[in-house]
Amino acid sequence: MHRPFLSRVTGILILLSLLLLPSSSTQIALAEPAAGPDDEIIYIDSGGFIRVIDPNVEAGTQEITWSSPDNGWFDFATGDFNNDGDKEIVAIGGGKLTVFDPVLRDSTIVPDNTSNLVPWVRLHERSLPNADIIGAGNLDQNVPGDEIVVGYNVSEPNGINYRVDVLKTADGGRTWTTHISQGFGAKWTYIKVGNINNTGSDDLLMGRTTANDSLVEAHEVDNNFATIFSRGDSTIFTQRDGAIGQVYGGGTGEAVLLRTFNGATDHPVMLIYQFTNGSWQIVEDSNNFEIDDSTHYFPHPFKVVTGDANGNGDDEIFWLRDVPGGDTSIARLVMINRGNDTLPAFETPLDADNGYRTLATGDPDGDGRDELAVMRNNRILVFTAVESGNTSLTRDYSNIGTNSRSLQLANLDGNGYVAGARFSASPTSLSTTLESGTVKTQNLSIQLTNIGSGGSLPISVSKESGSAWFSFSLGANATPASIFVTQFDASNLVPGVYKDRLKITSSNTSVLNQPFYIPIEMTVTAASFSLSSTSFAVAFADSETLTQTQSIAVNGLPGLTFSAAILSQPEFNAAAAALGQNPTQARFAESGALILGNGVDEYTTSISRSTVEARATSVNSWPSAFPWIFASSPSVTVPGNITVAISPTLMTDSVSKGILLVLADDRAGAFPDNLKIVEFVVVKSVASVFLPSIFR
Numbered sequence: 001m002h003r004p005f006l007s008r009v010t011g012i013l014i015l016l017s018l019l020l021l022p023s024s025s026t027q028i029a030l031a032e033p034a035a036g037p038d039d040e041i042i043y044i045d046s047g048g049f050i051r052v053i054d055p056n057v058e059a060g061t062q063e064i065t066w067s068s069p070d071n072g073w074f075d076f077a078t079g080d081f082n083n084d085g086d087k088e089i090v091a092i093g094g095g096k097l098t099v100f101d102p103v104l105r106d107s108t109i110v111p112d113n114t115s116n117l118v119p120w121v122r123l124h125e126r127s128l129p130n131a132d133i134i135g136a137g138n139l140d141q142n143v144p145g146d147e148i149v150v151g152y153n154v155s156e157p158n159g160i161n162y163r164v165d166v167l168k169t170a171d172g173g174r175t176w177t178t179h180i181s182q183g184f185g186a187k188w189t190y191i192k193v194g195n196i197n198n199t200g201s202d203d204l205l206m207g208r209t210t211a212n213d214s215l216v217e218a219h220e221v222d223n224n225f226a227t228i229f230s231r232g233d234s235t236i237f238t239q240r241d242g243a244i245g246q247v248y249g250g251g252t253g254e255a256v257l258l259r260t261f262n263g264a265t266d267h268p269v270m271l272i273y274q275f276t277n278g279s280w281q282i283v284e285d286s287n288n289f290e291i292d293d294s295t296h297y298f299p300h301p302f303k304v305v306t307g308d309a310n311g312n313g314d315d316e317i318f319w320l321r322d323v324p325g326g327d328t329s330i331a332r333l334v335m336i337n338r339g340n341d342t343l344p345a346f347e348t349p350l351d352a353d354n355g356y357r358t359l360a361t362g363d364p365d366g367d368g369r370d371e372l373a374v375m376r377n378n379r380i381l382v383f384t385a386v387e388s389g390n391t392s393l394t395r396d397y398s399n400i401g402t403n404s405r406s407l408q409l410a411n412l413d414g415n416g417y418v419a420g421a422r423f424s425a426s427p428t429s430l431s432t433t434l435e436s437g438t439v440k441t442q443n444l445s446i447q448l449t450n451i452g453s454g455g456s457l458p459i460s461v462s463k464e465s466g467s468a469w470f471s472f473s474l475g476a477n478a479t480p481a482s483i484f485v486t487q488f489d490a491s492n493l494v495p496g497v498y499k500d501r502l503k504i505t506s507s508n509t510s511v512l513n514q515p516f517y518i519p520i521e522m523t524v525t526a527a528s529f530s531l532s533s534t535s536f537a538v539a540f541a542d543s544e545t546l547t548q549t550q551s552i553a554v555n556g557l558p559g560l561t562f563s564a565a566i567l568s569q570p571e572f573n574a575a576a577a578a579l580g581q582n583p584t585q586a587r588f589a590e591s592g593a594l595i596l597g598n599g600v601d602e603y604t605t606s607i608s609r610s611t612v613e614a615r616a617t618s619v620n621s622w623p624s625a626f627p628w629i630f631a632s633s634p635s636v637t638v639p640g641n642i643t644v645a646i647s648p649t650l651m652t653d654s655v656s657k658g659i660l661l662v663l664a665d666d667r668a669g670a671f672p673d674n675l676k677i678v679e680f681v682v683v684k685s686v687a688s689v690f691l692p693s694i695f696r
Helices: 008-019 569-579 612-616
Strands: 030-032 039-045 051-052 056-058 074-080 088-093 098-099 113-115 118-127 131-137 147-156 160-169 176-184 190-194 203-209 215-219 227-232 237-245 254-261 270-277 278-284 301-307 315-320 332-337 358-362 370-377 379-383 394-398 407-410 423-426 430-435 438-448 460-463 470-476 483-491 496-505 516-525 529-531 536-543 549-558 562-568 585-588 593-597 602-608 621-622 629-631 639-648 657-666 675-685
Touching: 039 379, 051 430, 056 629, 074 147, 074 394, 074 407, 088 315, 088 593, 131 190, 147 176, 147 190, 176 593, 190 237, 190 657, 215 237, 215 254, 215 278, 254 301, 315 358, 315 423, 370 407, 394 602, 430 483, 529 675, 536 549, 536 593, 536 639, 549 657, 562 569, 562 585, 562 602, 562 621, 562 639, 569 593, 569 657, 585 657, 639 657
Parallel strands: 030 056, 074 131, 237 301, 358 407, 430 516, 536 675
Antiparallel strands: 039 051, 039 407, 074 088, 088 098, 098 118, 113 118, 131 147, 147 160, 160 176, 190 203, 203 215, 203 237, 215 227, 237 254, 254 270, 270 278, 301 315, 315 332, 358 370, 370 379, 379 394, 423 438, 438 483, 460 496, 470 483, 496 516, 529 549, 549 639, 562 657, 585 593, 593 602, 621 629, 629 639, 657 675
């Protein structure tokens, strides 16, 4: 981590303040504003919950006390995924990948909850079985914010048993897409993120050991996963861990590699790679800077990180190892400084039982220098003055329970979170469904509260768009308040989805998320509309002269209006041929002509209603394609009745087929809701026939 150098006076003052603090698993340093942003301690506890410790709480800001709402997490990483200046958390476990924002600053996003008045939200979650490696960094320089790298086991053709995906977001962490996906024949032990060639985006350092090889590779993500370097193919050692850092001042970043052997060895167990003279080379190995040349770093270290202990711009190396036999004379935690500066030695034996399994660097006190944290199953120990070489200057978080694996120091709250008033609503939105032409009276309640500081807030509530289709009332003019949505009115609305929002404001200017909106949505369905019959048949003897009638009831929403027309079967077929399908729409033009359509094209029929005003007469005669069949209705509103009269004396063909079309107004929606078809056949025979009318 690279930070500007701070004055020695500032460092001494912060160091003295830390020395005066007691050790506690919940201790908080309530300090004046730090010289710069500070990091929080993030870890996974023994129950699989992700938890945050905030060691340094500046005056006027909130302590970050967030913990994950669910457990079962295996590991996590941090990155600035929404480009807001602080870090978010991406976690894997339980067959899923989830992105949390523990300190939500975007007031347009509704938080899931608050912790100590600090809102947080689950930004994204997806199913991802068999994931065991997670990381984050700037892996696509063309996209603001950081990306995610995740490794997971697969079983795919062509010997692909492990896959590494880089995910990117374009909407602040809500939606993620695959930037690049690479398959491998075996799983990786570790994947580290950092820029080791000083070009483009961050790179990946990956190490593994299988029965056939022991391999370490570096890949350039933005260059189609091109290999920067690849070393290994030996099975005499095991790749244990790696880190990326600016170990030497200036130039490119370095890759620090740890490998272990069976027993003592003359081979170096730590290697530092650097891009030198146009190629990647080992610039130093552990045989060049032993703490004890007779041991060659034996026992071998298994965990390594880098960090800038004195804030001078280059990184130191920190590694952790096990020592057998409970020996407390041999250091388990060691710092290696390869910069041009001089630092006191920093090494400590830690606990005799080799309980510490991981370590991390960061700046929890905000002094511009990295501190070092180590973690075991029941304790996190933070060394607060690494640059001094004094291993007794610590903050001890004991009896907390951890998974012994997942630990990071990262800035979750920027320069600190200042709590203010914040509106919250339950439920966060309302929706309903009702039939066109109807009114629904109910008393739906929304509880509006202040989940931030400041107590009760005066409120003003209005409709953002001023919609007339819903009504509301207020139970109180200050929080906590109930907002009652009392009526939804679709009496004059056609089918569709109608949206508006309640807009809440306050005269209290400390409200962080005002104006606050509560979405209101009403889905209007088609009004009911049906006929009592879908077909009929009539037969006449050739000598008959008596007109026969058929009565068809029009049912549905009371007050719904309708029109009707009779069309010959040949013309209906011609319309279907012209439209490429049976008509799904019908309307009368201003001229009175009946027009059939399919939603795109239209077909004008040969029949016409004499005037549109015919709908207003007491008895409505509807147009017909035949001179011997007529349809009429006493009214044009539902409930209604259509009478079809057939006069045999005017009929010239022995058999005629036709269609009675009945069309409702827009409140009945679209086909098939608003257009009903009654098929009919009329037979005229020389002999007397006894063919009853048939209704369906």
